[in-house]
Amino acid sequence: MARKTKYDYYDDDFKVTAIELGSLPKVKSKDIADILDIHPVMLYRWKKELRDGIILKAPGKGQISKQTSDELKRLKQVEKSFIRLQQEHELLKKSIQFCSSLKKKSSSS
Numbered sequence: 001m002a003r004k005t006k007y008d009y010y011d012d013d014f015k016v017t018a019i020e021l022g023s024l025p026k027v028k029s030k031d032i033a034d035i036l037d038i039h040p041v042m043l044y045r046w047k048k049e050l051r052d053g054i055i056l057k058a059p060g061k062g063q064i065s066k067q068t069s070d071e072l073k074r075l076k077q078v079e080k081s082f083i084r085l086q087q088e089h090e091l092l093k094k095s096i097q098f099c100s101s102l103k104k105k106s107s108s109s
Helices: 012-022 029-036 040-052 066-108
Strands: none
Touching: 012 029, 012 040, 029 040
């Protein structure tokens, strides 16, 4: 079987539109790929590239820079860590309160 000598090039706008169509409820990605005359695996690869930030949406469609994306991820990590630390703090306060109440009971006996 001969290799394809000319490959089709699809710009990011086309890829994003195809991904959005494939993400509609009750629409199969395979059907969208058939309609657009692309291989279904290509559509799945584009979805992954969009998630990874390789394909960028047009500025009018809510594109954010890689740096902003990284900052948002870091912010989410910090928020999770903060919530965990708050829970630990509350637990320690309750533990101290419980231990001090035990000391009071044992010393009064």
